[in-house]
Amino acid sequence: xxxxxxxxxxxxxxxxxxxxxxxxxxxxxxxxxxxxxxxxxxxxxxxxxxxxxxxxxxxxxxxxxxxxxxxxxxxxxxxxxxxxxxxxxxxxxxxxxxxxxxxxxxxxxxxxxxxxxxxxxxxxxxxxxxxxxxxxxxxxxxxxxxxxxxxxxxxxxxxxxxxxxxxxxxxxxxxxxxxxxxxxxxxxxxxxxxxxxxxxxxxxxxxxxxxxxxxxxxxxxxxxxxxxxxxxxxxxxxxxxxxxxxxxxxxxxxxxxxxxxxxxxxxxxxxxxxxxxxxxxxxxxxxxxxxxxxxxxxxxxxxxxxx
Amino acid sequence: xxxxxxxxxxxxxxxxxxxxxxxxxxxxxxxxxxxxxxxxxxxxxxxxxxxxxxxxxxxxxxxxxxxxxxxxxxxxxxxxxxxxxxxxxxxxxxxxxxxxxxxxxxxxxxxxxxxxxxxxxxxxxxxxxxxxxxxxxxxxxxxxxxxxxxxxxxxxxxxxxxxxxxxxxxxxxxxxxxxxxxxxxxxxxxxxxxxxxxxxxxxxxxxxxxxxxxxxxxxxxxxxxxxxxxxxxxxxxxxxxxxxxxxxxxxxxxxxxxxxxxxxxxxxxx
Numbered sequence: 001x002x003x004x005x006x007x008x009x010x011x012x013x014x015x016x017x018x019x020x021x022x023x024x025x026x027x028x029x030x031x032x033x034x035x036x037x038x039x040x041x042x043x044x045x046x047x048x049x050x051x052x053x054x055x056x057x058x059x060x061x062x063x064x065x066x067x068x069x070x071x072x073x074x075x076x077x078x079x080x081x082x083x084x085x086x087x088x089x090x091x092x093x094x095x096x097x098x099x100x101x102x103x104x105x106x107x108x109x110x111x112x113x114x115x116x117x118x119x120x121x122x123x124x125x126x127x128x129x130x131x132x133x134x135x136x137x138x139x140x141x142x143x144x145x146x147x148x149x150x151x152x153x154x155x156x157x158x159x160x161x162x163x164x165x166x167x168x169x170x171x172x173x174x175x176x177x178x179x180x181x182x183x184x185x186x187x188x189x190x191x192x193x194x195x196x197x198x199x200x201x202x203x204x205x206x207x208x209x210x211x212x213x214x215x216x217x218x219x220x221x222x223x224x225x226x227x228x229x230x231x232x233x234x235x236x237x238x239x240x241x242x243x244x245x246x247x248x249x250x251x252x253x254x255x256x257x258x259x260x261x262x263x264x265x266x267x268x269x270x271x272x273x274x275x276x277x278x279x280x281x282x283x284x285x286x287x288x289x290x291x292x293x294x295x296x297x298x299x300x301x302x303x304x305x306x307x
Numbered sequence: 308x309x310x311x312x313x314x315x316x317x318x319x320x321x322x323x324x325x326x327x328x329x330x331x332x333x334x335x336x337x338x339x340x341x342x343x344x345x346x347x348x349x350x351x352x353x354x355x356x357x358x359x360x361x362x363x364x365x366x367x368x369x370x371x372x373x374x375x376x377x378x379x380x381x382x383x384x385x386x387x388x389x390x391x392x393x394x395x396x397x398x399x400x401x402x403x404x405x406x407x408x409x410x411x412x413x414x415x416x417x418x419x420x421x422x423x424x425x426x427x428x429x430x431x432x433x434x435x436x437x438x439x440x441x442x443x444x445x446x447x448x449x450x451x452x453x454x455x456x457x458x459x460x461x462x463x464x465x466x467x468x469x470x471x472x473x474x475x476x477x478x479x480x481x482x483x484x485x486x487x488x489x490x491x492x493x494x495x496x497x498x499x500x501x502x503x504x505x506x507x508x509x510x511x512x513x514x515x516x517x518x519x520x521x522x523x524x525x526x527x528x529x530x531x532x533x534x535x536x537x538x539x540x541x542x543x544x545x546x547x548x549x550x551x552x553x554x555x556x557x558x559x560x561x562x563x564x565x566x567x568x569x570x571x572x573x574x575x576x577x
Contacts (some may be wrong), residue, residue: 050412050413051412052409052412052413052573052574053573054573069418069570071414071415071416071417071418072415074413074414074415074416075415077413078413079409079413081406081409081410081413083406083409085405085406085407085409085410086405086407087333087405087407088405089333089336098325098329099410099414101322101325102322102325102326102410102411102414102415102416103414103415104318104321104322104415146410147413
């Protein structure tokens with residue numbers, strides 16, 4: 001697979017604090033979620049790929065080049081920083097025009113491109129207001145818009161949905177998906193698992209400067225042999241189903257909540273369990289109203305990995 | 308893909324012009340500039356005050372002599388230094404303080420384009436205010452003596468303006484360097500200019516050559532004000548040619564150090 005971003009034994013420390021610890025990774029095209037709690041090393045990771053920081057050890061390459069002091073690379077990426085930082089006195093339009101001009105747009109073209117992108121991000125009616133008067137959600141949207149003004153190949157998003165309302169979040173998720181289907185490479189960092197999950201299945205789990213796991217969600221779970229897989233089932237005959245499921249050797253525990261006819265099953269082989277479950281339901285004619293696996297949510301995987 | 312990228316000098320120059328314009332526009336809108344304008348207008352106010360007092364007290368000092376006095380006290384040792392410290396040291400550090408540097412660093416803008424644009428922005432604003440604070444009292448004081456003196460002493464005004472522009476160029480470059488290398492550059496700048504520059508410039512032998520003020524005063528057409536004790540030390544000026552050359556070389560050195568420091572330094576905004 002083609003690699004756009006490559007980390008080779010990269011470490012980065014600030015004084016005695018280690019922010020990234022001997023990371024080696026190749027990031028392919030598509031959407032990659034950078035996931036971890038605050039202090040995991042996500043922002044350091046993004047600062048290294050944008051060339052704002054130097055690795056203390058190892059080598060970072062983007063499109064085959066060292067990004068440090070390599071301003072040519074900025075043509076190919078857009079960066080949404082985590083910081084809530086703006087030229088507060090500038091209007092939204094002036095801010096965007098300035099950002100476009102820094103990419104070499106002529107003033108008229110910069111203004112035109114800015115208006116188009118402000119329109120796309122529902123900011124056109126506020127374009128003449130100073131950014132200082134924008135709501136938190138609008139500020140996040142214009143931060144995203146400035147990174148897209150030059151239609152970059154790669155997009156780095158550092159906690160892009162901080163402070164956004166649910167509608168803004170959904171719009172951002174849709175935008176990321178749209179950009180991805182248009183062939184863009186996107187690296188999005190977040191500490192909120194379901195946000196990343198909504199955008200991509202390709203994730204890198206980070207904690208204390210280390211990569212705990214990488215791959216698609218299912219692959220990551222596959223790496224965790226001992227980690228039990230939870231399935232919640234709502235059915236009309238919970239006790240009867242429980243006694244049947246206990247016959248399968250992959251099932252290690254079942255909790256029954258009689259009042260709600262709810263089962264919580266733990267299996268050590270999820271693939272096998274789902275096959276057996278379908279067969280049991282069909283053969284016995286259970287009325288199943290709900291099946292969910294909290295394991296499909298990255299939160300479960302993450303909690304387990306950082307234990 | 309990268310091979311196809313052409314970021315010509317012309318393109319970088321036009322991007323520098325964009326940053327220059329935006330920076331100047333932002334500087335003009337600040338309260339700092341209103342304050343700096345009032346400081347630079349102080350030479351005009353002092354000149355007007357002198358004229359009022361001259362009328363009432365029949366003072367014997369000529370307008371030209373008083374202009375020389377203003378230049379030697381207020382202008383070269385005060386206003387020039389203050390304007391350069393405040394503009395030179397904040398033009399870059401403002402981007403750091405409001406964390407907007409990240410936008411400039413994630414654009415195809417070379418470090419040199421950014422720094423030169425910032426440098427010329429602070430230099431331009433400082434220069435405009437210095438031209439005002441030099442020319443306004445000149446016109447008022449010369450006209451009060453004899454309007455023909457305005458033309459007669461234009462060469463003196465020209466040298467004064469040259470000294471101010473050379474001073475603004477050197478001090479702004481020094482302060483830009485300080486803002487990249489040091490934290491709290493304004494504090495350092497004020498300490499350096501008001502204490503080091505104003506004191507060490509009066510020490511003879513080689514020591515006073517470690518100040519920018521020495522080279523500026525060597526070109527200066529008026530006697531520089533100093534206190535009685537320090538005047539006993541009688542520091543000798545350098546030649547005008549040497550002084551101009553030194554000021555230009557030092558300006559270049561400060562800018563080069565700024566550029567290399569910018570490339571090496573990691574600016575943490577968190």
